[in-house]
Amino acid sequence: MPVYSNKDQGARIEFTYHGTRYIGTVLGKNGDYYNIKMENGYDVFIIPEQVQIVEGAKSHSAPKVNKVSVAGEGKEISLITTGGTIASRIDYTTGAVFPSLDITDITSKFPYIEEKFRIRHVDFLNILSENMEPDIWVRIAETVVKESRRAEGIVISHGTDTMSYTAAALAFLLKELSLPVIITGSQRSSDRPSSDSFLNMEGAINFAGTHVGEVCIAMHETMSDDRIALMRGVRTRKMHSTRRDAFRSIGEKPIGYFQNGRVEIQGNHRKPDQSTELDGKLEKKVGMIYFHPGMEIEDLERYIEKKKGVVIMGTGLGHMAVKFLDTIRNYTGNGGKILMTSQCIMGPVNLDVYATGRELAAAGVTWVENMLPEVAMVKMMHVLGNYEDADFERVMRMNMKGEILCREQAGDL
Numbered sequence: 332m333p334v335y336s337n338k339d340q341g342a343r344i345e346f347t348y349h350g351t352r353y354i355g356t357v358l359g360k361n362g363d364y365y366n367i368k369m370e371n372g373y374d375v376f377i378i379p380e381q382v383q384i385v386e387g388a389k390s391h392s393a394p395k396v397n398k399v400s401v402a403g404e405g406k407e408i409s410l411i412t413t414g415g416t417i418a419s420r421i422d423y424t425t426g427a428v429f430p431s432l433d434i435t436d437i438t439s440k441f442p443y444i445e446e447k448f449r450i451r452h453v454d455f456l457n458i459l460s461e462n463m464e465p466d467i468w469v470r471i472a473e474t475v476v477k478e479s480r481r482a483e484g485i486v487i488s489h490g491t492d493t494m495s496y497t498a499a500a501l502a503f504l505l506k507e508l509s510l511p512v513i514i515t516g517s518q519r520s521s522d523r524p525s526s527d528s529f530l531n532m533e534g535a536i537n538f539a540g541t542h543v544g545e546v547c548i549a550m551h552e553t554m555s556d557d558r559i560a561l562m563r564g565v566r567t568r569k570m571h572s573t574r575r576d577a578f579r580s581i582g583e584k585p586i587g588y589f590q591n592g593r594v595e596i597q598g599n600h601r602k603p604d605q606s607t608e609l610d611g612k613l614e615k616k617v618g619m620i621y622f623h624p625g626m627e628i629e630d631l632e633r634y635i636e637k638k639k640g641v642v643i644m645g646t647g648l649g650h651m652a653v654k655f656l657d658t659i660r661n662y663t664g665n666g667g668k669i670l671m672t673s674q675c676i677m678g679p680v681n682l683d684v685y686a687t688g689r690e691l692a693a694a695g696v697t698w699v700e701n702m703l704p705e706v707a708m709v710k711m712m713h714v715l716g717n718y719e720d721a722d723f724e725r726v727m728r729m730n731m732k733g734e735i736l737c738r739e740q741a742g743d744l
Contacts, residue, residue, distance in 0.1 A: 355375070401451050402445055403446070410487075412454055415490030415491065415516045450536065465613045472500070479510055479607035485513065491516040496705050498567060506608045508601075510544070511540075512545070514548050514549070516550070519575065534549050534589035537594050538594060541587070548561075550577070551578075552585070561586045567581065582736050617642075618641050628658055631655055640668035645671050648673065656691070659695060671696050
């Protein structure tokens with residue numbers, strides 16, 4: 332196989348490998364291997380010596396996208412795109428990922444959607460989810476308020492890695508909510524044969540047409556293309572880095588399902604309010620730290636030094652070594668806020684059970700039942716930004732949006 336230079340990236344080639352003929356696109360070189368995108372959508376790495384080139388072809392550049400901002404008729408749904416895998420395809424010439432989500436990408440796959448919904452595309456942002464920031468959460472919430480004046484449901488496309496943080500932020504920022512806000516994404520891009528993007532989006536749009544007044548996440552429930560789960564945003568976590576069924580509703584069953592073109596809402600959920608209102612302040616000087624054996628006092632001191640509030644992911648029922656008690660007392664004594672959550676996926680925090688927990692509580696640590704750590708951090712941002720210090724513990728332990736469960740449902744761990 333000839334040695335490819337950067338200008339050959341994106342070249343279409345036909346080649347034989349062990350006697351079988353294939354067609355693919357050159358993505359580039361990785362060490363001694365060449366990265367080829369096959370016609371079936373999968374990437375392969377091949378050793379040049381094992382490949383016999385049969386024929387080259389013209390470069391396969393990124394397709395031109397003619398944006399369609401409105402399509403269909405019926406119940407109006409606003410589709411707010413923020414980026415992520417679901418809104419991306421790869422440009423084989425440059426190897427870069429580019430935004431591609433278009434209304435016609437959806438309606439051509441599911442023609443009935445144009446008869447049932449009128450979808451309006453709001454091209455908000457295109458970033459990877461690890462680049463999401465609290466200021467952007469506020470801007471998204473403001474956009475939701477604006478779109479709620481015309482739409483009957485809202486879908487937000489988002490990268491999966493920080494989707495649960497954004498869902499929690501919107502849940503607390505939107506003090507009242509007059510329509511469903513459904514966040515969806517994909518684990519695998521739309522140009523892969525195993526992509527989950529289209530079915531996730533189909534389910535999200537249908538969920539947006541329901542009478543649910545909450546911020547929810549809609550993603551595959553299983554590894555097969557059979558069912559999309561509607562999960563409460565403040566009780567959902569990404570549990571796997573690559574699988575299509577990565578998201579789970581923690582401690583409670585999903586609110587509903589989309590299967591075979593039909594929506595079934597079966598769980599407890601909030602009904603829509605009369606209007607959508609924003610509590611648009613977040614205190615950004617908030618962080619989260621994972622306690623571990625061997626952690627030094629200086630580690631905690633350096634981390635909390637410039638924070639107004641910190642969430643600690645403690646062990647079991649919410650514990651950390653007693654050597655940190657003086658640091659915690661000094662911090663809370665000077666107005667800092669500390670929340671205790673658990674590293675365990677399920678189960679409550681309870682500082683009343685063991686002596687260590689009681690000492691932590693006496694040192695000023697607030698414990699927040701079975702609230703998920705990332706949700707506790709986002710809620711702390713909201714509470715510190717909108718409430719008086721004297722109300723902090725009361726509001727943090729108040730079940731505002733379903734983030735605290737009175738009783739967790741039994742299920743698989």
